[in-house]
Amino acid sequence: MLNHIIGRLSLGGLLARAVSAAALLGAFGGAASAVTVPILVADVDSGRVIYSQAPTDPWFPASITKLMTTYVALDLVRQGRASMDTLITISPNAAAEPPSKMGFKPGTQLTLGNALKIIMVKSANDVAFAIGESLGGSIDNFAAMMNDSARRIGMRDSRWTNANGLPDPQQWTSARDMAILARALIRDFPDDHDLFSISAIQFGGAVIPNHNGLLGRYPGTDGMKTGFICSGGFNVVATATRGGRRIVAIVMGQPSARERDVKTADLFDYGFAQDGGNGPGLDALPGSSSAAPPDMRPYVCGGKKVPAIDEGPGAVSASATTAAQLVGGAAASSPSLALAAFSSPGMRARTLPPRAPLQPVAVWIGRSPAEGQQILAQQAAEAQAAAANVRAARLEAAKARREAVLAKRQAVQAAAKEAAAQKQAAKAAAKASGGVPRSASAYTSSESASMPEAKPGKGLTKAKDAAKPAAHKPVAAKPVAKPVAAKPAPKPAKKAAAKSDE
Template identity: 65%
Template sequence: MVKRVWGRLIGSLAALGLMAGAAAAVTAPILVVDAESGKVLYSQGATDPWYPASITKLMTTYVALDMVRQGKVSLDTLLTVSPAAAAEPPSKMGFKPGTQITLDNALKIIMVKSANDVSWAIGEGLGGSVEGFADMMNETAHRIGMRESRWYNPNGLPEPRQWTSARDMAILARALMRDFPNQQALFSISAIQFGKSVMANHNGLLGRYPGADGMKTGFICSGGFNVVATATRGGRRIIAVVMGQPSARERDIKAADLFDYGFGQSAGWTAPTLESLPPSNVAAPPDMRPYICDKRKPMPVDEGPGALTASGPGADSATTQLLGSATPDATNLAFAALGNANVRGRTLPPRGPLQPIPVWIGSSPTEGAMALAREEQEAQAAKQAAKQAALEAAQRKRAEAKAAKDAARQAASEKAAKARAAAVTAPKPAAKTAAKDKGADKGVPAATSAYTSVEAAPKAATKPAAKPAHKPAAKKPEAKPEAKPAAKKADKKAKNDES
């Protein structure tokens, strides 16, 4: 059994490496530590600088719990979501500016949902500003023995100056266990429920690897897929830190292999401690964007979008934020054997049933339920208003289209009518020529219109001169003798009457 686990681990460890051709080799950091003693069971690039992504939220949580321990705040302290916090890109809850949430609920949300807006609200609420909270993060990190870490924001979104190391994250994990034993359940919540929404933990080991009980995942393109994971077996707890992986699945499988190896090892007297690991000679973290987020491939998914997308000034898309704004430097880095048989085709068992923990906005569940109901009503009203506005806009568009069509039809009809009228009134070319010739014969000026009044003197004066040539043929007095016989008959009848 041990030989099989060791052989599989060796394959995974080879797969974890990054090679740079002729350049010096650069490795993706991994670390296996006995949680109680701090003895290192296996390490690779453990002190090399690396972009942390959302495992930053473990540092944010430590600072917050430390302030509670000192009595500066309580878990019931209300935090207010500012416009800047609300504008943070996914993963997020999508709370509106002005929303209030207790520190207790905020910590549960960032551990499970990895909500960037809520992490930002924690930083502003506890530090006075994100910059002030970052100063607290750096001071605390130095105090607990973290040497390679530099913090500039509380959520881990791309910031080229913010990095950590596998060693520092293992030190932080041990500090969280040691200093806040009553808060260990915070790191093993399988899901949270906000209203009707159930959100599962991004940690793919919880409920899938026997004994897995924490802590936090993270992903940005420049750092790849990271995890600080813990598991307990037989009363012994192991910490595994895996960074720079090309997918969540490979990250989880390799962490599981490291657990298997760690539980099979004993921390002997000769094993190095976290504090004794030598410093790195690597000056800055490698930028993994050219490989992790190759534009020719689908965008990797680990910590997906929340209920709402970012809005407001300065709110960039999630992809833009994950990729960062800087153009990556040319690099010869390339993963070696990441698609080998040790990982390809392997999966962890299906996740067990989720056990959601309720979270709410406001100071109590009742207040939160009322606030959520108001928000839902407002959302429904806004949705209905938008639907009505869209309907009215569609109706206006149809009416405008109909009016334009009717106007076009009317214009076409009027144009046709004018064309017909012009065709009727316009004289034909042959008629005009005949009229002109006739006018010339009668001495009428060429410009005289065909519609000149009959009372025009020139026209009446010309008629008598033309009549003598035609009258002899129509002389009526010649026909009168034909009526005389009737007169003679009447005279004869009168004579008979007299006799």
Template identity: 55%
Template sequence: MARRAVLLLAAALALFGASAAEAGTPALVVDAASGRVLYADRATDPWYPASVTKLMTAYVALDLVRQGKFSMNSLLTMSPEATREPPSKMGFKPGTQLTLENALRIIMVKSANDVSMMIGENLAGSVENYAALMNEASRRLGMRESRWYNQNGLPDERQQTSARDMAILARALIHEFPEHEDLFRIGALKLGRKIIRNHNGMLGRYPGADGMKTGFICMGGFNIVATATQNGRRLIAVVMGYPSARERDLRAADLFDHGFASSGWAMQTVDQLPPSPLMSPPNMRSVICGPNKRQPQEDDETAVVAAAPGGNADNPIASLFSPSTFSVASAGAARSLGGRTSLGPRVEFEPVPIWLGATPGTVADEDGKTKAKPVAIAAKPVQSKRVRGRNLEPVAAAASLTPPVAGTNPGEGAAVTTLRSGPSPASRSALSGNLQAKPAADAKPKLGAVGAGAKAKPGHGQIRAKPALPAAALDGVELRRDAKAKPRPVAKPARRPETAASASEKRAAAQ
């Protein structure tokens, strides 16, 4: 009897494994304007959402702004509890402040878990209160499979959604908040010197891709909610549970190709999709992040899946990622897509600037530390000083100042002050009187000065002439000539013209 039960259990597991391999993972593409379903596979199966949760976080925040309870410039403060959230995160210190708009930009691009929790705590008072707002919004939008317990999508076995629900949420964001559509298509952010690139590998690589959000946890695999527009028509694609970011993005591109080639006029709408028989999501941790495996990241391009011990028959979760899942579609022609194998190259985006605080003024460096904006040092006032009737008047530094003297501090250019000397009108009379006045008889002369009634002391104020050498000492002294100095030419005396008498005298002397 026991042997028979074991055989029945093994047959059931093998049957489930085969059906799982045939079914694949959730995939859906919807026309954003009409809500018509252009392709669906396991679209209502419950699944762990990972960071696509942040789309619901953004929806509730934008709804609160629409109600007038907050504005996009409302300041949010980072709590110590939020700083302890695991990566992906910004790593801000407690007390750091962000505007709501910058916080939403960060969670859409960086997918920062600490900033997501910061939004929930500041807008609703606690993570639990904000989760209640998320669940209320889900019921209002008709998202049947969604259950929310946190704002960032970190692992929680109670938190779940479906491809159908995420397509409904994406349509609501597009139609209810068109003025905030840029939040979901930012390619990169710039915070100080740091550039933060978006995890969404569809942006800039698939023609017309313009949003929205990716997500990854070991329990749910790689997920994406993507939008693309071609020829004025916008589609929404949802892919969940893939083993790598590359396979996920290729699947989403394949869905877009199929959707843009379909009219969808006779298809059912997304809210008409039938519910799934599954009550809870499959846990894929052993397949995606099993023992001795590298922990993948949200934008990981490398597949990390390997068959679990015992083969696919004993591990129905591993069967979801068999080669046939990606190459051969089940359910007839409905799952036969183009089989895209590549995307365009990654592109560089012009980063959107963000900042800490209410306005640009402080930035965070790579370590998360803040640096205050430098403030110009004010010049210290210089007081006038009267010196012997001349008034030294301070002249404020201005554009007409002469260049600073070498050796001065260049960092104090704003505080440079020059002094201009000149007699003031008030001191001219005193100056002239001072110059013409005679010294008083009882005035005590300064040290070394020679004046009336003062005796000159040796070495103080006296100018002593050097003694001249006697003439006898100069006899026999040979003046040395500089060897390098050239001798001056000696001018020859002018020749006088000879007369007859002088000529006869020369002849007589010669005889």
């Protein structure tokens, strides 16, 4: 469903409709507004437009913002207000920026030259933020410098609030403005254009490839920058040179890095097949009726987890078939037919050829590679010591836990022994008491003068009856009988009484 929606937003719906690519619209359900993703192809030298759709509509730029950051930095160097050796400091705020990032600690310093290489290849948000803070004094001041430079070079549709392109509802640009910026970077800083075509950087032992999936895959690609946020989709500003002619292509709002790269390559194929002098100039494109960019988050990311990096992987394999070949050469005379080829099954399954071997460019922190190595060695030693301290603390905590468990177990065992000893003592005391005391016995000796003579077979019963309390029943007083001389009890009764005492 997502691919179907985005396909209608981009160039995929053209084959079925056979209409002009500039009229392509996609509906986001129900009452939502129709949206056309911005696309533009222009000749760099002349500034003439080869193809465009929604070229002045506002759009969230994501990390292609870093091209504007780079323009301001290079312009300060040109004015003598900074140099490529100017130290950029990573502040706590810069270090706290979300990925993509280098992860430098607060207080880390690196030269502006290395910082620019890092943001062009790694698209590091922490480093771009630090460039803005260090050169502008604050991000707000640097954003004001970005806006001033944008107006001066002819960008009419852009508003900048930060230096790295992280989501901000108040920051946007347009495809036309990014084409103007690309031309200005090439025109104003010809000695620095290699900055945009670095295939990889090497920092310490790590090699980090460029997020631009066209570099080393599409012949002639020599820049510039990719970007991704959910609200803007996958964007790219790319340049390529063939036969001494350079073309810039801007593709925005794509659902994946692969589709962005493939469609840009096909636009290059189409552009190189055209005469670059027939279209209108970038300045002649009419303004947009849209007041603010659309939010593509529900359609690009939906409920999916956002990619771990802000660019996404580039295309990694496959076919060299071009758009012009797929439409039998009709692309040379018909942009509608050429762009309609995007919806064919062959196009949807296509990716770019494998990337050429990387040629990493070394970057470092500090003023020089030697100083950078010393800093890295010191940081490695500190990290090793910190890891050792963490391990020692964990072992100590584990030992404390074991001792606490053992102490608790011993306390439970001691309490159990104490309870058993008390129970045993209670049993011994009960046994020593001998049961019911003789004075409390319910039986009376047969020699008692007050006992009537016992008869054989009835002595036990009468003895039990005598033990009952007299208070249960009132007994009427009887006349006192005359004393009768006691007679010796019969031998059988004496025998029975003795038996009852046992």
